[in-house]
Amino acid sequence: MFRIALVAHDEKKAEMIEFAKKHQTVLSQCELTATGTTGKLVQQHTGLPVTALMSGPLGGDQQIGSLVATQALDMIIFMRDPLNAQAHEPDIAALLRVCDVHNVPLATNRQSAEILMAFVKLHIEGSEKNANRTS
Numbered sequence: 814m815f816r817i818a819l820v821a822h823d824e825k826k827a828e829m830i831e832f833a834k835k836h837q838t839v840l841s842q843c844e845l846t847a848t849g850t851t852g853k854l855v856q857q858h859t860g861l862p863v864t865a866l867m868s869g870p871l872g873g874d875q876q877i878g879s880l881v882a883t884q885a886l887d888m889i890i891f892m893r894d895p896l897n898a899q900a901h902e903p904d905i906a907a908l909l910r911v912c913d914v915h916n917v918p919l920a921t922n923r924q925s926a927e928i929l930m931a932f933v934k935l936h937i938e939g940s941e942k943n944a945n946r947t948s
């Protein structure tokens with residue numbers, strides 16, 4: 814099962830919700846973790862179970878980073894706001910860095926996120942086909 818983290822800055826929360834709704838079927842077959850507010854919103858709007866950690870500015874990005882460092886996540890969908898400065902910029906930079914350190918796929922915009930979702934979908938469909946063949 815893919816372990817995916819969802820993170821969205823305030824200006825990108827609506828886009829994250831729309832993204833989660835669009836990919837609800839695929840995401841329902843994944844284990845979802847998120848920063849606090851993103852997680853609550855995705856859960857509210859989709860009904861998907863999401864483990865919501867601390868809010869980003871309060872340490873949520875660092876918690877996601879620690880999951881990356883311990884190989885507890887397979888990919889991160891991070892809808893970043895490139896136009897507004899964030900108070901917790903150092904935490905964000907650290908999260909991006911730790912993904913590169915551990916070679917964990919990280920999408921920081923919608924189109925990259927779509928490509929990662931297409932990969933996850935293909936993978937899930939492939940596993941289902943294999944399961945049907947062997948059963």
Ligand SMILES: O=C(CO)COP(=O)(O)O
Binds near residue numbers: 820847867905
């Ligand atoms: O700030 C964030 C990522 O840097 C996101 O945090 P929230 O999901 O709690 O808004």
